[in-house]
Amino acid sequence: MTLLKSFARKNEFVSAVSCVALVVLLTVKGEVFWTAGNFESLQASIAPTAIMAFGMMALLICGYFDLSISSTMLLAGILCGHLEYGGAPIYVTVPLVLLAGFAVGCLNGFLVARLRINALIATIGTQYIGYGAAMLLWDKIRGGAKFSESFILLGEGKMLGVYYATWIMLALLAFFSFALKYTSAGRQLYFVGGNREASRLMGFNDRRIIFGAFAATGLLASLAGILAVARIQSPSQYTGGGVHMTCMIACVVGGGSFAGGRGSAVGALLGVAFMSLLTNMFNLLEMKPQLQNVIIGLILVTVIVMDGYLNLKKLREIGKA
Amino acid sequence: MEEKPDFLKISNISKSYGVVKALSDVSFSIRRGEIHTILGENGAGKSTLVKIITGEASPDQGYIELDGARVLSFSPRDAHKMGIYMVHQELAIFENLTVAENIYTDHSFKTGGRIDYKKLYEETGKKLDMFGLGAVAPDTPLASLTLANQQMIEILRCIVAAPKVIILDEPTSGLNDHEAGMLMDILRRLKDENMTIIYISHRLKEIMRISDRVTVLRDGHFAATLVNDEHLTENVLINNMVGRDLSGSLYKIKTQSGAQEGAPLLEVKNFVKKNTLHETNFTLSRGEVLGVFGLEGSGASRLSRMIYGLERFDGGSLSVSGKTIPRVTPRALVKERVMYLNNNRKLAGLLPDMKVTDNMSLPILDKLSGKLGFIDFKRLAGITENFVRRFSIVLPSLSAKPKNLSGGNQQKVMLSACLVPEPEILIANEPTRGIDVGAKTEIHKFLLEIASKGVGVIIFSSELPELMSLSDRILVMRNKAVVGEVKCGDYTEQAIMRHAAFGKSPAEGTENG
Ligand SMILES: Nc1ncnc2c1ncn2[C@@H]1O[C@H](COP(=O)(O)OP(=O)(O)OP(=O)(O)O)[C@@H](O)[C@H]1O
Ligand SMILES: [Mg+2]
Numbered sequence: 008m009t010l011l012k013s014f015a016r017k018n019e020f021v022s023a024v025s026c027v028a029l030v031v032l033l034t035v036k037g038e039v040f041w042t043a044g045n046f047e048s049l050q051a052s053i054a055p056t057a058i059m060a061f062g063m064m065a066l067l068i069c070g071y072f073d074l075s076i077s078s079t080m081l082l083a084g085i086l087c088g089h090l091e092y093g094g095a096p097i098y099v100t101v102p103l104v105l106l107a108g109f110a111v112g113c114l115n116g117f118l119v120a121r122l123r124i125n126a127l128i129a130t131i132g133t134q135y136i137g138y139g140a141a142m143l144l145w146d147k148i149r150g151g152a153k154f155s156e157s158f159i160l161l162g163e164g165k166m167l168g169v170y171y172a173t174w175i176m177l178a179l180l181a182f183f184s185f186a187l188k189y190t191s192a193g194r195q196l197y198f199v200g201g202n203r204e205a206s207r208l209m210g211f212n213d214r215r216i217i218f219g220a221f222a223a224t225g226l227l228a229s230l231a232g233i234l235a236v237a238r239i240q241s242p243s244q245y246t247g248g249g250v251h252m253t254c255m256i257a258c259v260v261g262g263g264s265f266a267g268g269r270g271s272a273v274g275a276l277l278g279v280a281f282m283s284l285l286t287n288m289f290n291l292l293e294m295k296p297q298l299q300n301v302i303i304g305l306i307l308v309t310v311i312v313m314d315g316y317l318n319l320k321k322l323r324e325i326g327k328a
Numbered sequence: 329m330e331e332k333p334d335f336l337k338i339s340n341i342s343k344s345y346g347v348v349k350a351l352s353d354v355s356f357s358i359r360r361g362e363i364h365t366i367l368g369e370n371g372a373g374k375s376t377l378v379k380i381i382t383g384e385a386s387p388d389q390g391y392i393e394l395d396g397a398r399v400l401s402f403s404p405r406d407a408h409k410m411g412i413y414m415v416h417q418e419l420a421i422f423e424n425l426t427v428a429e430n431i432y433t434d435h436s437f438k439t440g441g442r443i444d445y446k447k448l449y450e451e452t453g454k455k456l457d458m459f460g461l462g463a464v465a466p467d468t469p470l471a472s473l474t475l476a477n478q479q480m481i482e483i484l485r486c487i488v489a490a491p492k493v494i495i496l497d498e499p500t501s502g503l504n505d506h507e508a509g510m511l512m513d514i515l516r517r518l519k520d521e522n523m524t525i526i527y528i529s530h531r532l533k534e535i536m537r538i539s540d541r542v543t544v545l546r547d548g549h550f551a552a553t554l555v556n557d558e559h560l561t562e563n564v565l566i567n568n569m570v571g572r573d574l575s576g577s578l579y580k581i582k583t584q585s586g587a588q589e590g591a592p593l594l595e596v597k598n599f600v601k602k603n604t605l606h607e608t609n610f611t612l613s614r615g616e617v618l619g620v621f622g623l624e625g626s627g628a629s630r631l632s633r634m635i636y637g638l639e640r641f642d643g644g645s646l647s648v649s650g651k652t653i654p655r656v657t658p659r660a661l662v663k664e665r666v667m668y669l670n671n672n673r674k675l676a677g678l679l680p681d682m683k684v685t686d687n688m689s690l691p692i693l694d695k696l697s698g699k700l701g702f703i704d705f706k707r708l709a710g711i712t713e714n715f716v717r718r719f720s721i722v723l724p725s726l727s728a729k730p731k732n733l734s735g736g737n738q739q740k741v742m743l744s745a746c747l748v749p750e751p752e753i754l755i756a757n758e759p760t761r762g763i764d765v766g767a768k769t770e771i772h773k774f775l776l777e778i779a780s781k782g783v784g785v786i787i788f789s790s791e792l793p794e795l796m797s798l799s800d801r802i803l804v805m806r807n808k809a810v811v812g813e814v815k816c817g818d819y820t821e822q823a824i825m826r827h828a829a830f831g832k833s834p835a836e837g838t839e840n841g
Binding site for chain 2: 185189191201205207208209211269
């Protein structure tokens with residue numbers, strides 16, 4: 008009982024329960040849920056999104072967010088196309104594209120951490136830049152051929168029946184879980200997000216910490232882009248559409264907060280799983296896209312209200328509000 | 329006593345913020361292993377000076393010498409490396425993190441880069457025990473601690489860093505005598521270990537008790553460095569600080585109650601909250617100043633919040649002028665002309681980024697607006713000006729922002745904002761927290777004056793002398809209940825402390841406290 012109670016108080020509680028509820032619902036409602044094909048498509052949607060959500064969570068913890076991950080992911084996919092069609096081998100393509108994502112992340116970090124531009128404005132700006140650049144590049148490879156064998160293997164390959172992309176995601180989950188809990192750099196995100204002014208007085212380099220979180224998020228977005236296009240075997244202009252919102256909602260569902268100072272990698276994954284299961288349900292039930300939007304919007308509002316309410320309740324409990 | 333060598337030399341330091349000259353050509357030295365107090369009125373430049381020592385602010389002119397070597401320019405991080413740590417006047421804490429992480433912010437316990445939480449909690453537990461905070465678990469979130477305990481945690485953080493120089497900027501302003509006493513003991517112990525301590529406080533008794541030497545700043549200028557020997561008295565300190573004698577008006581114990589006869593102005597009936605407050609009843613008369621005293625955890629500050637509807641309670645009722653308030657919320661109480669002074673100016677007391685005048689206008693916005701709904705700025709300026717003069721608030725202009733004022737002056741602005749609407753009842757939490765002796769006597773006079781005009785005042789304070797000089801009656805709380813009442817005329821510190829420490833609380837044995 009106490010174990011249950013302490014779990015209920017954890018930030019990941021909401022997302023875990025929601026995931027279980029959705030799985031139950033899907034099991035009852037749709038016969039196709041427990042099929043290999045459905046699991047594969049779930050993996051394909053969860054893995055890249057979760058990879059980015061780890062970065063987004065790190066940003067939320069230190070009090071920021073990044074709206075440009077969707078365009079970075081798109082750009083990464085299209086860059087893969089250019090390099091692949093140009094005949095570059097995979098060991099050149101992947102590092103170069105990752106570098107590009109990292110560069111976008113650094114730009115965001117520079118704008119927000121150093122020039123102190125509001126994260127909303129800064130990352131909307133880079134989102135536009137990224138999207139525009141991606142579309143320019145897209146025009147040149149529109150209707151191009153398929154990727155090379157080795158690149159496709161990156162998306163199609165499996166180990167123990169599970170996609171490489173999922174393994175990569177799980178490795179990153181382990182890495183982020185460890186880093187956020189057990190390393191100084193990870194903890195400093197919580198310090199900065201909890202009280203930036205005070206963290207500066209403690210001698211933390213707050214700008215470098217925020218910069219690092221942005222850079223990592225850009226890098227992860229390009230990794231997600233690579234894995235996504237490898238999986239569909241060709242670049243696409245639709246990669247990453249709206250994924251910045253999905254990630255942010257997922258992170259808040261998973262225990263992150265726009266107020267900063269809390270969140271975990273497991274929470275990010277659970278949040279993404281929730282969002283993917285939800286889409287899965289929409290598809291299996293053949294729900295109208297308009298209705299889907301209404302439901303996602305409702306979830307967003309609910310989650311944000313909950314976030315605010317829980318903060319308030321905690322403060323009330325200890326008599327501070 | 330043998331002369332200790334100079335350790336930290338402050339040379340010709342000047343610092344301006346725009347037109348405000350915070351420090352002008354200040355020079356003095358601090359010796360290794362001494363407790364050196366810096367004293368001065370609100371806005372005299374004390375915090376600015378110590379911020380320069382820790383690299384949080386840089387001087388326009390002059391320099392600091394540490395151990396004979398000139399320190400050029402540095403940041404808080406470099407200061408830490410040189411062994412200089414500071415407890416800030418405004419708490420620098422992380423409410424989202426645990427007590428342990430707030431103390432060991434640099435995560436000292438690592439095995440191969442991996443933070444060792446077991447060791448971290450263990451060591452934190454030991455340190456908490458050592459400093460009388462054994463009841464606090466190392467893994468509780470800091471947000472759930474009381475303000476005083478949060479303050480203690482920040483102090484602990486500096487101490488565990490084993491610095492060479494520790495600077496404490498008004499560490500006791502949120503502590504009661506007992507806690508402050510404990511801090512004094514700790515500081516003495518650190519001094520015996522040859523740590524250099526720079527201490528800032530407005531509490532003269534404390535300063536007399538602990539300092540080796542006292543440097544007085546006046547208006548940003550160096551006034552004097554005084555040795556704490558048999559010649560030093562509180563009067564000498566005050567004279568140096570304000571240049572006039574205030575001893576007559578300071579802390580005279582009240583002997584004559586000013587409470588008026590008749591129906592009570594405010595009545596608290598059967599207030600209860602599980603695990604927080606045992607059944608509580610009291611009344612406040614017109615013209616009465618009611619003091620409430622309780623040590624940490626006594627429930628006093630929670631009670632103050634409940635009366636104002638800032639914290640929910642399980643049962644009981646509140647009536648103002650005989651009218652029962654159906655739903656106790658701040659809004660309902662403001663309507664009944666009850667005002668509340670928060671004890672945490674940083675979190676809930678002030679709008680730090682808005683003008684001082686805006687802060688003042690908040691409670692009276694509707695009254696300030698004319699027929700067309702425009703705000704009468706002239707009147708607002710007049711009202712503000714009045715308080716600025718009355719409480720000697722030091723500010724560059726009426727449109728200054730509170731975040732740029734010194735701590736004591738912020739407190740004065742916050743208090744003024746509560747007084748602007750001319751309340752019928754004032755509930756004040758630590759009304760003179762961090763305020764210098766001169767301004768304090770002014771504020772005390774003001775509070776007694778409004779009481780004599782029929783206003784009811786409830787003061788929650790951790791400072792007994794303040795309560796004894798203002799109150800007509802003092803309720804003493806202990807262990808979530810009012811355990812005693814001392815009437816004006818019977819005041820002695822011993823009598824009140826006896827209740828606060830040993831009073832029989834009805835909450836005992838019934839609940840888990
Ligand atoms: N960041 C700032 N911007 C503008 N003015 C400032 C700033 N910091 C301090 N000042 C001004 O410098 C003067 C000295 O302030 P300081 O905080 O050093 O006073 P203090 O002696 O610590 O007073 P207190 O006892 O109230 O804490 C004040 O007049 C204050 O308004
Ligand atoms: Mg100060």
